[in-house]
Amino acid sequence: MIFRKPKVWITSDLHFYHDKIIEYCGRPKDYQEKIIKGFEVIEDKDILICLGDVSWGRQVEFARDVLTKVKGKKILTIGNHDDSKPFMYYLHNGWDFACESFSLDYMGKKIIFSHKPMFWDGTWEINIHGHFHNNLNPQYYSKCAENYCKLIALEYLDYQPVLLENVLTKKSPYYKKKE
Secondary structure: OOOOOOOEEEEOOOOEOOOHHHHHHOOOOOHHHHHHHHHHHOOOOOEEEEOOOOEOOOHHHHHHHOHHHOOOEEEEEOOOOOOOOOHHHHHOOOOOEEEOEEEEEEOOEEEEEEOOOOOOOOOOOEEEEOOOOOOOOHHHHHHHHOOOEEEOOHHHOOOOOEEHHHHHOOOOOOOOOOO
């Protein structure tokens, strides 16, 4: 048997069932289908980290219709648009782990994952987060993204999950500077 190291995939701000996100972020009408199609790259041994804002008040439907079909282990950092439910609620609705933030040592880097960017406290090197979509403020980019923050914005990823190793080595357009 050949052992394959699990791949770690990241996604953020899915906003399922949120019709206004099409207007707010210029998403195509079929963005939900694109996200679902993107999940097909995830294999049983892989890990999916979602950086919050999963659905617009319909977690149970999302778990039934989408999450049950996604392979691998699924980790959620709860976002500001997710239901304010106890962590056990998410575990009973398709997630393997749910939290506000968590840290991970990966590829020699101490990473903290969160929905919104975190203030640097000296205990980690990189903060991988969502929340801003394609509305990244240039002032934020110049102060944070170049130094220790990495924004995961589906609008720049064709609504596909991105490999963590690609985020760390900048092989992916996980964010873009505003012109």
